[in-house]
Structure formats: structure tokens, C-alpha cells
Amino acid sequence: MGTDSTALLTDHYELTMLEASLRSGAAHRRCVFEVFARRLPEGRRYGVVAGTGRLLDDLERFRFDGPVLDFLARNEIVDDRTLDWLAGYRFSGDIWGYAEGECYFPGSPLLIVEAPFGEAVLLETLVLSVLNHDSAVAAAASRMTYAAGDRPCIEMGSRRTHEDAAVSAARAAYIAGFSSTSNLEAGRRYGIPTTGTSAHAFTLVHDSERQAFQAQVESLGTGTTLLIDTYDVETAVRTAIEVAGPELGAVRIDSGDLVELAHQVRNQLDALGAAKTRIVVTSDLDEYQIAALAAAPVDAYGVGTQLVTGSGHPTAGLVYKLVARAASDDPDAPLIPVAKKSAEKATRGGRKYALRRRGPDGVATAEVISVGQPPEPPAEGDDRPLLVPLVKNGEIVGREPLAAARERHAASRAELPPTVHQMSKGEPAIPTLYMEGSKR
């Protein structure tokens, strides 16, 4: 479409606010914006930060090039002074954030953007789009991979979400412990392992199930996964082993009573000497279904719809709020906290820090948040700082390999108290404590 800029993936009002603040002068006031969740989705015990790496890529392309300025001018969205300002726009501020994969709780300052108002306000929509989507998927994925234990989870939800969101969903799921994805673009772009063998259509297009299995095994080898529920499962298992031999890699069940079928199929495979042939199940699974299958002889879970739609919570509900600004137009003016006056939508003003407090056993006990600088040394020995630099003076400094986020998530989740893994609805796993900050 003539540009790879991300600058228009934003709301109209970000630009009109820029224009009006350039006129009033407020565009140049130093500001602190903060991304946080007022609450977790109903009953969830923790959230998972995802999208940070994607956001940094998007920020690099957040610039107002020719086609973008053309559109804004043609539609008179902002005035000429603002167009000039935008033509030279480069984010010059600082961004800190929870590292990708980290768990979070209500009020956790997931991202802190410090920059002149005009620069920082422009980023609101894009920041929220990326973090709200990816974090929603990662939070659901984390519950699923925990419920699955050592059994791998395969992401296969592309068809149930927007085609570009699908690629990002695969990435978020991988961070939260999924082992692979069906999405090829996620493989190309992020190096995530991709998997897949065949669907019912493949069996149906052949004259018989046997012919289909033969074609697949000849093409993909005996290590492949054969889909056994197109016609009759018992017949299909017998045919599968006749065609592939007991070395068949796996069979896949995509419908029916999965617990019941898994047991039947396991028994049949064992009786046929195919004790190592694995069983993959893939029928509208969510974390509850996965947990319910824990005692069934299942070797892997393929998860689609419920993963990409956040298992009932397709958006993380994160907001991007102004929490502090320069007290005046003086460039040396100190920052003062600001907040909308509202019982229902309270915002705590000021630039924050955040620590994960842990007990002597290494188990997390609280999310400690305060305005100002963290006490040094930390008030309690095992406080783990949560904010890392992502952008310094406009330069991206927070890039890391995707594997780092994946490892971080596993470690962060392992640190949470065991109650976090109760499937039932409940309170956040640890309380959020707001403390008085020091004024160094």
C-alpha cells in the first residue's frame, strides 16, 4: 500500500491532540505515560507481558513518510505546522518496561514512556494494540501450557483470527511455552518451529482412507501424524498401522469424547505393537479441557480458537495513561503527578518503579510499586527489579532473542505461589503493594 510505516496504526485524536498542544506549547512539556491493567480479566490470577519485541520493531517504523503525510494533508487531519513537525518526527525519549514474558498483576507499570507530550501521546494507540493483543494471547497460553505439564502444546489457531494477528498470536504462544505453531509466517519471521500434516479434506479427496494414509506416509514418512476420525476411528487406527507399521509417529483425534477415545486408541495401538505411536488431540481445546485430559493417554495438544481469542478474554485491558508532567513550560521544571479524578477509573500519578518481592524460599509474595526511585539496597533482600530499559534517547536498546522471553516466562511463572495455577476463578496470585518512594 505504498508505505511500511506504522504511524497511521493510530487514532485520529492522537494527531489532533498533537496539533492543539503544539499551539498551546504543551507538546513540549516532559511527560510520563504508563501502561498498566486496572485489573486482571475476571478470575485470572496473573497476566503475561507479550508484544514488547514486536513493539520495538513497530516503533522503528513509526515515522511520517510521504504517503502518510500525503494522507494527513489531503484529508486535512492536521494543520501545516503539525505536518512539518511530523515530517521530522523521531521519538527522542526513554521507554522502560517489564521484560517480555514477565508475569504481571493489577497496577504493574508494564511500560513507562518519558518524552515530550507531543512525542509520547502519538504512541498510545500502537503501544496498546500490540501489548493488549499479545498479552491476552500469552496469558491464555500460559494457563494452557501449565495445564499440559510436560506434554507439548501446538498452536494452530490461525484460521480463527485475523491473518496478521495470527502471526503475532503464534509468537505470544511460543513465549508462554507452546512448543510449535501451524503458522508458516511465524516460522519465517520469528523462527518458531512449525508443524502440521493433514486434514479431513486430504482423506476425503482420496478414494479411500487407506489410499490417503498411503499417500501421506509415502510423502512424509512413517514418523508422520495420521488423522483418524474422518470415518471410523477403530478402522482408521488398524489401517494406519497396516500402512505405516508400528513405527507410525502419531495419530490425531479431532472430534468426539477425547478422554474415551484416547484410552480406546491407546489400547488399540498398544495391542497392535505401536506402543510408541503418540496420540495428538485437537478439538476446540482450552485450559480446562487440557486439564481434564491430564489422566488420559494423550501425548500432545493442538490448540486453536481458544488460544487466539485469549480463552474468553481477547484483550488484556491495558491502558496508557499520563501519570506525570512537567510542572510548567520551563524546560527544567520538575515532574508533578497527575491523574483523572474518578472513583471508577483511578490512576496513581507519578513515575514508578516495580519490584517482585520474594520470600526466603524464592516464592513471590508481592508486587511492590512506588513512585520515585527504588530504595538501594532493596528494602528486602530478594526484591527483583522488574523494569528494564527498552529505548534510551530514542535508541532502541531492549532487543533480545525470542528465546530469552520464553525462558523468562518459564522462570517468572515458576516463581509464583502454587495457588496461581488453580483453574478456578480467584484473586491475583500476589497482592500489589503501593509503597512510599524515596526522593533521591
Added chain:
Amino acid sequence: MGTDSTALLTDHYELTMLEASLRSGAAHRRCVFEVFARRLPEGRRYGVVAGTGRLLDDLERFRFDGPVLDFLARNEIVDDRTLDWLAGYRFSGDIWGYAEGECYFPGSPLLIVEAPFGEAVLLETLVLSVLNHDSAVAAAASRMTYAAGDRPCIEMGSRRTHEDAAVSAARAAYIAGFSSTSNLEAGRRYGIPTTGTSAHAFTLVHDSERQAFQAQVESLGTGTTLLIDTYDVETAVRTAIEVAGPELGAVRIDSGDLVELAHQVRNQLDALGAAKTRIVVTSDLDEYQIAALAAAPVDAYGVGTQLVTGSGHPTAGLVYKLVARAASDDPDAPLIPVAKKSAEKATRGGRKYALRRRGPDGVATAEVISVGQPPEPPAEGDDRPLLVPLVKNGEIVGREPLAAARERHAASRAELPPTVHQMSKGEPAIPTLYMEGSKR
């Protein structure tokens, strides 16, 4: 990222099925795939087709160029024969579909793809991603615009969904009757009107609400919309009219008891002589909230989260199923219906047609679906054919302006029986009738 191809926005197994079917020869068998919904989301009375136009654009870019083939080869996803076949891939078949904006019901054949198996199977994931996402948003949007009556609905959900999905959501909402969007890329790409003025941050960055209002009015004119719930609503309304005069375009309320506040603000505006100043409300609205505000003095609704997440149903649940194939490898072999054997996932075989049956009063009475050719003349005088050609011999023939889809949706919705607009959960508005087709 080196390519604008859409060919990898797909599942790994589409390509392994292609490879195995090239080996067995089934890749060349003429096939009919069909997109349909087994059921509507719980309690919904109709669905809305959206995404067709985007899909045609994506299809045009569905080709295996250098970077795509490189990825497939490097990761050994398919063998060399398949890579050669993909390098020359151009979809050569036919696609019919419900025109964009049309209402649909369980079993409606929303898209029919007729092509050799290898060509058609590759499209599954992309077709479903586009239609499932856009149709889910359009279905929610249609309920909202109906509930809003003559009052305009403004799409402002970008921040609560993936940044690219946001652009498509704005487009789907527009088809279903939204009047504008906050998303600038949707304005640039699709010509949808964009709107927006300011957020709480804009008020907070200034030294006072008055200063913020002054800056906004100086910049955007008295016709702008001032946000009045940052501090105290009553004070804000007074200040707003003092600053902008009674010609102020609108005020926006984004929190609190909207019914109560709308009445208070209307009374206050009227008392201040600002009888023409409109009231816009924007606080986590859905179709139920909009309906509940019908008697309140509200002039426009801004809708975000619930729109882009399909108001509880973020995916339309559409499937892409093989329903017929050539009886043998003979190029002249007739098509025979095929279907997976499953009580729970029944698929009706064969290439279908579909008609909207209407009574003498013009009101829709049934969705008539049959295999084969429609009777000619139609069995009943007011049967409206629903399938239109989208692709003929690989050439895209179904492009149309976005306005056509928007008008079609309004007309299609107006034709449904009044029960369709009950907010309560219920059955589909009209039954789906499967009839014997003629064998001409």
C-alpha cells in the same frame, strides 16, 4: 520483511497435504470446498459476511515468491517437486460467494471454491482468517448500529485489538453501518471517514481544564468535541461553553452513569443556550448499553472493545470443508459429494446454491439451500439468489466499492423479520431449508 506475499499466512499442513497429493495424483482432482457456519454464536439471530473484498486483495498476493520459497526450502517443509509446483502457482479456479455485507444463517454456503485439490486446499487458512475475523466484527457492529437507530456509531477500538486487525475491524464496522472510525490507516486504505479530538491526557498536560479547552478550540474550532469528565462534569460543561460559546459542536462523556450524566449534561447545555451542542458517549459500550441509552439524550456512540472483540464472539466459527470432488482421476469425471462421518460435525456434500426466500410483503422467510442448480424460474417468485461470482478461471471479477457492501448490508438487514432485532438470545431469524436440487 522482504515480501508482500500472503502465501505464508497459512498452516503448515496445507503444504504437506499439497505435497502428498501431488505424489498420489489427488492434487489434480477437481474439488469443491465450501465455507459455512455450522451454527451462529450462541443466541445470535443472524450473521454478517465481511472480509470478501480484503480476501480478494489477499488472493492476488497469494504467490510463492523468492523469500517464501527460500523459507520453505531451507526448513524442508516440502520437497523439491512441490517447490517447483509452488513457484508456478496461480489459482486457476472459480470462487463464488455471498456478496459482502449480506446476512447469513447456519449452513449458508458463504464461499464456494472450485479448483483442483492442490490449488484449493492452499487457500483454506487465509480464507478462514479473513472471513472469521471480519464477519465476527461485522455481526457485532450490525447489532450495535441497529440498536443505535439514527444516532451515529463511531468505531474506536483499535487499541484493544492487534494493530493490523484494527484496520480490518474498522472496515467491517463501516460495512455494518458505523459512520466513522478513529483508525487513520482505515481512512487511508479504505477511505472510511475518520474522527477524533482529544483524550484525558490532553486535559491533564495543561495547567487547567480551561487552558486545555482553549487550546483545543483554538486549534480545532468551536465545532470540536470537548471531553468533560476529567475532573468535575458540571464545571467542565460550564467551562466548555464559556470557552467555545453555545456553538460548541459536542461534549464527550467517557465514564460514570451515562444515562444519568447525559440527562444532567443535556439540561445544563440547554440552560446555557447550547441546545445544538451534541453529547457523545464512549465508555465500554456494547449493543446492550446502546439500547439502554435509547431514551437518554445522547447524539452519538463511540464503541471500542466490544466491537473489535465481536461483543463476546471474537471469531465467526466459519469452516472450510471439502464437499465434492471428482469421482476419479479422469479429467472428465463427474463431481461426487463427500463428507466426514460425524454426528457432531455433519457436513452436507455437493456444490450448493442458496436463495433468500421472501414473502409477499418482502420479508425474508427462509434460507433455501440445495445441491445442484437453482430451479428456473425460482420455485417461489421472490427468491433472491445469494451467490455471486468472485473469481472466474483465476481472474478476480468480484471487486466492488466498499460503499456497495455497506448499502447491501443495510438492505439485507432491513429485509429480515423484526424478531431479528431482539437483543435477547434466540434462534436464527429465519430457518435454513435444505431442498432437493434439480439435476439439469
